[in-house]
Amino acid sequence: MINKKRPGITDIAKELNISPTSVSFILNGKAEEKRITKELAKKVLKYAKDHGYVTNYLAKSLRTGKSNVIGLIVENIANPFFAQIAGLIEENANQKGYKIFYCSSGNDEDKTRELIKVFRERQVDGYIITPVAGIEDVIETMVNDNCKLILFDRYFPSIKTNYVALDNFNGSQQAVDHLIEQGFKNIAFITIDSEQTQMDARLKGYKDALARHKRKNYIKKVSYNDPADKITKELRTFLKDNKEIDAVFFGTNYLGIDGLTAIKSLGLRIPEDIGVVCFDDLELFRLYTPAITVVDQPIEKMSEKLINILLENLDSGSENLPLQQLLIKPHLNIRNSSLGLLK
Amino acid sequence: MINKKRPGITDIAKELNISPTSVSFILNGKAEEKRITKELAKKVLKYAKDHGYVTNYLAKSLRTGKSNVIGLIVENIANPFFAQIAGLIEENANQKGYKIFYCSSGNDEDKTRELIKVFRERQVDGYIITPVAGIEDVIETMVNDNCKLILFDRYFPSIKTNYVALDNFNGSQQAVDHLIEQGFKNIAFITIDSEQTQMDARLKGYKDALARHKRKNYIKKVSYNDPADKITKELRTFLKDNKEIDAVFFGTNYLGIDGLTAIKSLGLRIPEDIGVVCFDDLELFRLYTPAITVVDQPIEKMSEKLINILLENLDSGSENLPLQQLLIKPHLNIRNSSLGLLK
DNA sequence: CTGAAAGCGCTTACAG
DNA sequence: CTGAAAGCGCTTACAG
Secondary structure (H helix, E strand, O other): OOOOOOOOHHHHHHHHOOOHHHHHHHHOOOOOOOOOOHHHHHHHHHHHHHOOOOOOHHHHHHHHOOOOEEEEEEOOOOOHHHHHHHHHHHHHHHHOOOEEEEEEOOOOHHHHHHHHHHHHHOOOOEEEEOOOOOOHHHHHHHHHOOOEEEEEOOOOOOOOOEEEEEOHHHHHHHHHHHHHHOOOOOEEEEEEOOOOHHHHHHHHHHHHHHHHOOOOOEEEEEOOOOOHHHHHHHHHHHHHHOOOOOEEEEOOHHHHHHHHHHHHHHOOOOOOOOEEEEEOOOHHHHHOOOOOEEEEOOHHHHHHHHHHHHHHHHHOOOOOOOOOEEEEOOEEEOOHHHOOOOO | OOOOOOOOHHHHHHHHOOOHHHHHHHHOOOOOOOOOOHHHHHHHHHHHHHOOOOOOHHHHHHHHOOOOEEEEEEOOOOOHHHHHHHHHHHHHHHHOOOEEEEEEOOOOHHHHHHHHHHHHHOOOOEEEEOOOOOOHHHHHHHHHOOOEEEEEOOOOOOOOOEEEEEOHHHHHHHHHHHHHHOOOOOEEEEEEOOOOHHHHHHHHHHHHHHHHOOOOOEEEEEOOOOOHHHHHHHHHHHHHHOOOOOEEEEOOHHHHHHHHHHHHHOOOOOOOOOEEEEEOOOHHHHHOOOOOEEEEOOHHHHHHHHHHHHHHHHHOOOOOOOOOEEEEOOEEEOOHHHOOOOO
16 A cells, blocks of 8 residues: 555545535534534545544644643552552543543652653643652742642642642551550651652651650661662661561552561561551552551542542633642551561 | 743744744754854743743644654553563653653553554654554554554564564463473463463463473463452362362463462462462562562563664654564573472 | 634744 | 744634
């Protein structure tokens, strides 16, 4: 087959000796509304199909000012937590006629700035963003420019935006209270070296719970960007240097993986030698021996809220809707890894 | 701050009393090449920055016919295998000035058709596609329309496209040979009900290896779209009904997860009661007790080949490069789950 | 019921 | 060294 160029609306119009107006109306399903004769409509539709017409959305969006695309930035799409959220959001958005373009920030400030710039350049209609520390100015600018925007997983208390996040403080409290109830005495918290609100709230929840029970803090921070084996090694050392620790609470699911590797390599038994609770669920935690207790995020609920709030704002046009700032309560999913000495 | 509209190139030109031509040249870094005075360039750059100018890529792409976007369709971005590939491809593409828009086909024909249509409508420059069965016609059309395209993970033998895939036949052979070497007698293969080349090659590799060793086939097919607990149940039943099976080879990583759940719930010990090998690695398999032997795909190499071949084709313009059809050799990563009776 | 024409925001060949 | 103008492929207010 010779490589002929696909026709555009004007090509079809010329070929069929009618106006582009009619072609456009017909192709957009407005034939009836515009009272175009059935035969004409049929002829155009057939021609378009036979010649492989595909809408040029670049041109369409440029003209209409609407791209029907939502930009979604998560921390890391390879993390099952974010992957699931993204999947649910996409499903929901597709039903409403929106496409989702997603990408990962890698918790990197420059990359996030770049991604937001790309989205703005491509004229996406709305944004769902897991923000990284340091980009307050960008978000602020977007708000001032009246971008349709909702933050997710974390937020900037100083900026007036919509957001949906977990009540992380409460999650940590539930985890620590449970460990103490089970008789664990010296509970460590493993987190990353980061100022993000969600990690900060988890840390505060831990500290506050320990303070209530008058227990000593054991806090270990590792660097987000370090490779897994380096983090594992650091956690090994941390546990060896603090033999009195009898339970560990991991601040994120990937820290949990590195931590389990460390615990395994030290030959410690869970929960006999050391109790374990982790933030965010994973297949791995469910199937691990023993199964790992987790602070679970209600993923369906969160993604539903996220997309619905954004869509409402998209529908509202230039009118400004009241802000929606939601903190969702987590659920402690108790498994064997945290059943303690009292048992 | 009042919500003033962001300026376009013509706005800047008008405001500064110069021509859009000059503004365009300056903003695109061609000031020097076009010998525009330094002062003018500086003035324009400053104005653009102060007023938050952002390129409208819709307009730019429409005019230049180039979007600098690559569309990537994988089976499921939540599967760590695809997530890792996507991440590596993205990194590589970004360095060359391309953005990646990715999405999941969910192994669904209609969804894949829709996604390809969206990509074509948005005028992406190139495509990396994990095809699902049944879309031969779409791929064929794309080839005829001279789309820059590379298939991944699976391919259509009848269509002349570039592709990078694993030598799945060889992977199955390695797995089965290893199990037999370890003394396992009755080896089952768990796969999905699908005509895709990769699953077909895995099945053929399994059958061929068993035939060589004159062993009986135990093949169980489950449905890709069934929920995990249904698949788990089916596998449970399959194993209960075929007590002579002493080793299982899972055709994909998610089947491995469901299978381990089934095995655990039956109280079978690995590898004493049943040996296990799985296609594709996971954190879970590394950390599971016992660690699970896997047929590993060389992810870095595959993603590098994929993006490089596509970029070469993108650079070649309308010239047609020779096809590249690569089958990459997998690596058997032996862990404890398959150390057999001879031990 | 149908069409001519302007315009979305860019780029670029051409002219001076 | 700088600018006027056409055109990428669409949509839509307006006219008939």
